[in-house]
Amino acid sequence: MTYCLALRLDEGLVFLADTRTNAGVDNVGTYRKMHVLQPTPDRLFVIESAGSLATTQEVLDRIRRDLAADAATESLATVGHLFEAALYLGRLSHEVASAHREALREVGADGTATFILGGHVGNELPDILLVYPEGNYIRASDERPFLQIGESKYGKFMLELAVQADVDLVTAAKIALGSMMSTASANLSVGPPYDVGIYVNGARTISEFRIESHSPLLDKLSKVWERQLLNGIAELPPITQDDVTDVRTGA
Template identity: 40%
Template sequence: MTYCVGLCLDEGLVLLSDTRTNAGVDHISTFSKMCVTEVHDDRVLVILSAGNLAISQAVIAFARSGVEVDGSVQSLGSVPDMFAAAQLLGAAVRKVHGLDGKALGEHNVSFDVSLLLGGQIKGDGTRLFQIYAAGNFIEATADTPFFQIGEHKYGKPILDRVVRHDTDLKAGVKLVLVSMDSTLRSNLTVGLPIDLLVYRRDSLRIDLRRRITEDDPYFRSIAERWSAALRDAYRALPDME
């Protein structure tokens, strides 16, 4: 399983993914689910992926090397804007489906992949997309400024309650870490280390990129303080008569 979350805020993007993959509970590995394309002053494209690892790796390989979209070959390095980047990923998903879908079906493996694409290309805005297994996609807006893929339910309540488009980046980082911490505690197939990336709108370069391991003092302090704060918060609630 996987948990990835992306916030598209007025100040920029906050993206977080875990690194655990499992093919059965006795076959657990660490793979980054965050793929970054950065060309200073031109583009920052970040892809988070969930689902079948063979599919998502193939999708990203094709998106990097080039896929035909609407009659011309495009790649992450060449797409002119974010919408075209989302189309490129959709086309790559469909290409992999064309190549592998039938064989997977014969083995009763569903074509399970979902992607988040966040970033900015010079001349375009800072945007966040979610791409489905059918290759179609949606874009985050001020009304719904976050997307989650993979094991999303445990970490959703805190985001539902708090995230707004005008949440600042520092608060966004805290919120995605709390959301991840809740997921890590409730589902063993989501695991540390986790990859965090912060992109400040219009900077056209990555603001912060950090791999957070089990002994990361900041993440530990967030997790411990959050647990303590929740315990205090429920104790402070009034008792029923």
């Protein structure tokens, strides 16, 4: 599996992706799953991928081939809106998976991929969209302004916390790392290094960095969360008669 996420805040966007890939437990690799593309100065795209590594690589190769082709070819340089970029990405993804479907089915495999596409085109407000293997997409909502692909369940509570606390971009990135570490500790198919992208609205460029497995930050972050949760245990209220119903009497 994989775990990638994106958050949309008032100030900008946060992206985070793990890098672990595996085809069985005896074939584990490290691949970048977060890709930044800026084909022209007026647009910036961040693509995160989950699912078939072969499909995501072929999709990225086709995106680059289309960008190098003549201006009549639809590409990330020609789309007029971010949603058109999502449809374009969805079309490529569906085409690639379809091209290999029969052969993969024979060995019981599935070549589909799911993407998060974030960024902006022209003067539109930056946004994040989730592109399904079938080629359609959804946006993040105002009430739940984050998207996750891959192993999304373990770390969801942390992202909800970031939304609730209405934090700034860098703090959101740190909470997202908490979400990632929580997932990686529960699921071997998710692991470091982690790629982080922070886009400030209007900046037209993205701050990108990688956090290696030996980074002191990961250790510091997990210690803070651990201490706070352990503090929480000490403060848990007692269970009183008002709190419960007796199973035998129903009172």
